[in-house]
Amino acid sequence: MSDSPRSGEPAATPRIRLVDVAREAGLSKTTVSAALNGTGRMSGAVRERAREAARRLGYRPNATARLLRAGHARLIGYAVGEFADDTGSYMSSPYFTQLTNATAAAALQHGYALVLLPSRRAPQEWADLPLDAAIVADPLDDDPLIEDFVAARIPLFTDRSVEGRPGTHWVDVNADGAVREVLDHLREQGARQTAVVLPGTLTRFHRAVADTYRLWCAEHGAAPLLATTDGPGDGPVVAAVERLMDGPGPDALFVVAEATPPLVLDAVRRSGRDVPRDLLLVCASEDASAEHSRPAVSTLSLRPAAVAVKGIELLMAALESGSREPTGALVPTVLEIRASSVRAAPAPPA
Amino acid sequence: MSDSPRSGEPAATPRIRLVDVAREAGLSKTTVSAALNGTGRMSGAVRERAREAARRLGYRPNATARLLRAGHARLIGYAVGEFADDTGSYMSSPYFTQLTNATAAAALQHGYALVLLPSRRAPQEWADLPLDAAIVADPLDDDPLIEDFVAARIPLFTDRSVEGRPGTHWVDVNADGAVREVLDHLREQGARQTAVVLPGTLTRFHRAVADTYRLWCAEHGAAPLLATTDGPGDGPVVAAVERLMDGPGPDALFVVAEATPPLVLDAVRRSGRDVPRDLLLVCASEDASAEHSRPAVSTLSLRPAAVAVKGIELLMAALESGSREPTGALVPTVLEIRASSVRAAPAPPA
DNA sequence: TTGAAAGCGGTACCAA
DNA sequence: TTGGTACCGCTTTCAA
Numbered sequence: 001m002s003d004s005p006r007s008g009e010p011a012a013t014p015r016i017r018l019v020d021v022a023r024e025a026g027l028s029k030t031t032v033s034a035a036l037n038g039t040g041r042m043s044g045a046v047r048e049r050a051r052e053a054a055r056r057l058g059y060r061p062n063a064t065a066r067l068l069r070a071g072h073a074r075l076i077g078y079a080v081g082e083f084a085d086d087t088g089s090y091m092s093s094p095y096f097t098q099l100t101n102a103t104a105a106a107a108l109q110h111g112y113a114l115v116l117l118p119s120r121r122a123p124q125e126w127a128d129l130p131l132d133a134a135i136v137a138d139p140l141d142d143d144p145l146i147e148d149f150v151a152a153r154i155p156l157f158t159d160r161s162v163e164g165r166p167g168t169h170w171v172d173v174n175a176d177g178a179v180r181e182v183l184d185h186l187r188e189q190g191a192r193q194t195a196v197v198l199p200g201t202l203t204r205f206h207r208a209v210a211d212t213y214r215l216w217c218a219e220h221g222a223a224p225l226l227a228t229t230d231g232p233g234d235g236p237v238v239a240a241v242e243r244l245m246d247g248p249g250p251d252a253l254f255v256v257a258e259a260t261p262p263l264v265l266d267a268v269r270r271s272g273r274d275v276p277r278d279l280l281l282v283c284a285s286e287d288a289s290a291e292h293s294r295p296a297v298s299t300l301s302l303r304p305a306a307v308a309v310k311g312i313e314l315l316m317a318a319l320e321s322g323s324r325e326p327t328g329a330l331v332p333t334v335l336e337i338r339a340s341s342v343r344a345a346p347a348p349p350a
Numbered sequence: 351m352s353d354s355p356r357s358g359e360p361a362a363t364p365r366i367r368l369v370d371v372a373r374e375a376g377l378s379k380t381t382v383s384a385a386l387n388g389t390g391r392m393s394g395a396v397r398e399r400a401r402e403a404a405r406r407l408g409y410r411p412n413a414t415a416r417l418l419r420a421g422h423a424r425l426i427g428y429a430v431g432e433f434a435d436d437t438g439s440y441m442s443s444p445y446f447t448q449l450t451n452a453t454a455a456a457a458l459q460h461g462y463a464l465v466l467l468p469s470r471r472a473p474q475e476w477a478d479l480p481l482d483a484a485i486v487a488d489p490l491d492d493d494p495l496i497e498d499f500v501a502a503r504i505p506l507f508t509d510r511s512v513e514g515r516p517g518t519h520w521v522d523v524n525a526d527g528a529v530r531e532v533l534d535h536l537r538e539q540g541a542r543q544t545a546v547v548l549p550g551t552l553t554r555f556h557r558a559v560a561d562t563y564r565l566w567c568a569e570h571g572a573a574p575l576l577a578t579t580d581g582p583g584d585g586p587v588v589a590a591v592e593r594l595m596d597g598p599g600p601d602a603l604f605v606v607a608e609a610t611p612p613l614v615l616d617a618v619r620r621s622g623r624d625v626p627r628d629l630l631l632v633c634a635s636e637d638a639s640a641e642h643s644r645p646a647v648s649t650l651s652l653r654p655a656a657v658a659v660k661g662i663e664l665l666m667a668a669l670e671s672g673s674r675e676p677t678g679a680l681v682p683t684v685l686e687i688r689a690s691s692v693r694a695a696p697a698p699p700a
Numbered sequence: 701t702t703g704a705a706a707g708c709g710g711t712a713c714c715a716a
Numbered sequence: 717t718t719g720g721t722a723c724c725g726c727t728t729t730c731a732a
Contacts, residue, residue, distance in 0.1 A: 013503075017709060017710085018709065018710060018711095019709085027718080027719085028718070028719045028720075029709090029710080029711090029719085029720095030711080030712085030718075030719055030720075030721095031717090031718055031719070033710070033711060033712090034711090034712095034718090037711085039711090039712095040712095040717085040718090041717060041718095042717055042718070043717070046717080046718080058503070060502055060503075061477075061709085061710070062418075062480075062708085062709050062710070063423075063477070063478055063479055063480035063481070064414060064417045064418045064423060064480040064708085064709080064710095065418055065708070065709035065710040065711090065724090066478065066709080066710060066711080067414045067417075067478075067480065067710095067724095068412075068414045068415055068418050068708090068709080068710075068724050068725070068726095069709085069710055069711050069712085069723085069724055070710095070711090070724090071724075073413075073414060073479075074478065075465070075479075078466075092444060092447060092448065092451075092638065094442060097442060097447050098442065101442075104466040105468075108466075108468045108475075113465050113466060113467065113476075113479060114465065114466040115425070115463050115464065115465050115466075116428075116454040116458075116463060116464040116465075116466065117463065118455075118458045125458075126463075127410075127411075127413070128413055128416065128417075128424070129413055129423075129425075129463060130412075130413035130414040130417065131413070152410055153363075153408070153410075233638060234638055234639050234642045235641075235642050238642050260610060260612065260637075260639035260642075262610065262612040262613050262616060262639075262643075263612050263639050263642050263643060266612060266643060266644065270644065287610075288442065288583060288584055289584050289610035289612075289613050291585075292584045292585055292588050292610075292613050293612075293613060293616060294616065294620065367725060367726090368725065368726060368727095369725085377702080377703085378702070378703045378704075379703085379704095379725090379726080379727090380702075380703055380704075380705095380727085380728080381701085381702060381703070383726070383727060383728090384702095384727090384728095387727085389727090389728095390701090390702090391701065391702095392701055392702075393701070396701080396702085411725085411726075412724085412725050412726070414724085414725080414726095415708090415724070415725035415726040415727090416725085416726060416727080417708095417726095418708050418709070418710090418724090418725080418726075419707085419708055419725085419726055419727050419728085420708090420726095420727090421708075
């Protein structure tokens, strides 16, 4: 119940403080502090004496006290859609895994560490954490978390939905360009009709994809064919593909809902179609398994790592300048063309 | 360069402190603090006056100062093998993704947040963070990170390699039981020889698997057939499986190296074998795609979520009692038997 | 019911 | 070169 070592416990050795070291070394707090931090000017002998005493006592500076003095904790809060939810449907996706990894790496490189936040459950649960900034990946519409951070005037990095608000910084994927690149590519490979599979619950990105898809179809006089999944995960996507393949169907498929590419390939094949002969396939996915299936599956990478790096860059600039001027950037996607979307596979040389 | 608002910047509004609110409300720090925290005894009018002033000024308590007073930050450092490395080969595995998720969720449930740490690069980089405890998932042999935490007397949760050291807590997967369960299952299904695919670089877990495998083979008079991958990721595993399938080969396969199950299935099929007729297959994997392939792939789950929950439990117990008494626990695995490892699939009823 | 003052554990400014 | 002391911002004890 109490923090004081009054209870009848194993009495976790009351932590050694700077004063203890100073007393042991017969020096003052100031001198010992300077000695250990390598600052100040003093004889090598004194410095060594202080260090020796610290070592002997097993002294560890109290990080919180330092932070209080420093005025910042170099800590960035990080929240993702369903993150830290037992279901974890989102975080099992390679996109978010890579985004999280890359964000942590980029932040660390700048001397900041990421704190994993509960995304929805309890609001303001981060209030006790000394956050210098926050990141909300894949925010909901009118995400309360975003409102919280903005209200707290904590520099925030998230998607374009915050564009223009002071203290916010956005990075988004160029959905429009991505969709056009994929559809153009498939058309060049001879596709007459490209069907698209989207998740049932649309994020900003998915809405943009749907819009551009319809637009592109109108521009090219093609009939849009849009399938929607019943939920997240491989199962619903496979089911949607099977539904799409049931009947004459399209001659190209662009699966945007996240799924394991080899599984999509299998689903198409079960309909009796050959890929790429009867159907061209592109998946929006960061899953490395795409390049190891036969045929290898063409993928559209949303480049989570690039999003992370750019976002951290914007955040760092804001943190260093202290400016609340909003900034933002669009990150281009990358289309990796593999065998699954190339109609005329030339005979391999030799 | 400087923290003081001296530079010619947009002068990020000097943060509102408790004293500012007190002055605004015409009260003392003490009273305002009590009012905002809902502690102390005071007239509703005064409390409201304090709150109103805080709201008007947009007051946000300084988390660091609170922590200093509280004596703990409720922060747990978290490091994984190659985590926060641009390569990210490890973290792209569902095992670590789920382990991380579940750990964060469990910690959060106890009021602690996870801080993502750089695993190898710079030692002691966490020294500036007010960590109450640390977690090292998948430590290296004689991991320097572990030595650091132990030396710093920070309660640590990792694998069994630390067994018995004060202040450490371990949770491990029951590798021995897992291997026996899988091999027995395959044997019951008629397998005469089960080959095993392991990663090239063996972790504690993989070494235990190899040992038990050899032992089991000796006990059952079977010839061990062990293949090793050239590196992490799907590619090398697929290559290893292809090598194994080249020739007469075994009649069952237990893939322990992490790979996308449908890809393994495909690799086996390319050798002309049918699964499960010609070859029974079990993969050690947390990948959900296993249940959506045709046939669905049997998996051995190492239960990262259970490991996380148990580990956090041990850590919390230690943190609450202040005891440095080492603790530990073994978590059982789960074998999900699906079509890929059941030889005689009975005709479905009706 | 309210407030003054003493810390929490360091760091940094000066004076000696 | 070294040490005294104020201070980071908040909570808490205790006296008024």
